[in-house]
Amino acid sequence: MHIGRNFMLAGLVFFMQAIPTAALAEGTPATPVEKAKVVSRLYQATYGAQLRCGASPEWATHGKTLERFRSTYPELIQLVDSSPYLPAAKESFQGFLLANPPSKVSEKNLTLECESLESILRSLIDGPGAREAVAGYVQLLKS
Structure with missing residues (x-):
């Protein structure tokens, strides 16, 4: 598996299981590390995806x-x-x-990477528990 895809898929795993919503529900403020991770992963899945996949055929979708x-x-x-x-x-x-420019990634791997990024966003829009998860991210970033 290509390193770029591993990097992006790590973000998906993070979104699906790493937000401490129970701790937030108990009123424990999020740590700076937790906030930084959420911002970083959201950046990867949004602005980063636009930078990484903007020239790919999948960008329209x-x-x-x-x-x-x-x-x-x-x-x-x-x-x-x-x-x-x-x-x-x-x-x-x-x-x-810089370490993994899209021009140095095979079309197949870039397609898989961009599909993974889109999957993250679709999961956060339409997936079971998505609204609750995003409400947890909002609460975490506000804490």
């Missing part, structure tokens, strides 16, 4: 999913956009892009 995600969760996008952790997320992703 992914771009629509990305716009749907943004319109479904404007508060979450605003929290990411205004987060003090966003510059570090951007820098980290730029490092990833």
Whole structure:
């Protein structure tokens, strides 16, 4: 499996199981590390996907999913956009892009990577428990 795909799929795994919603429900504030991870993963799945996949044939579909995600969760996008952790997320992703430029990735692997990124967003829009999970991300970023 290509390193880029591993990196992106790690984000999917993070979204599906790593948010401590029980701790948030008990009123425990999120740690800076937890907030930074959420911002980083959301950046990867949104802005990073646009940078990584914008030139791929899949972008037409992914771009629509990305716009749907943004319109479904404007508060979450605003929290990411205004987060003090966003510059570090951007820098980290730029490092990833420099080490793994799309031009050096096979079309097949880039397609798989972009499909994985789109899957993250679709899961957060339409998946079971998606709204609750996103509400947890919002609460985490506000804490």
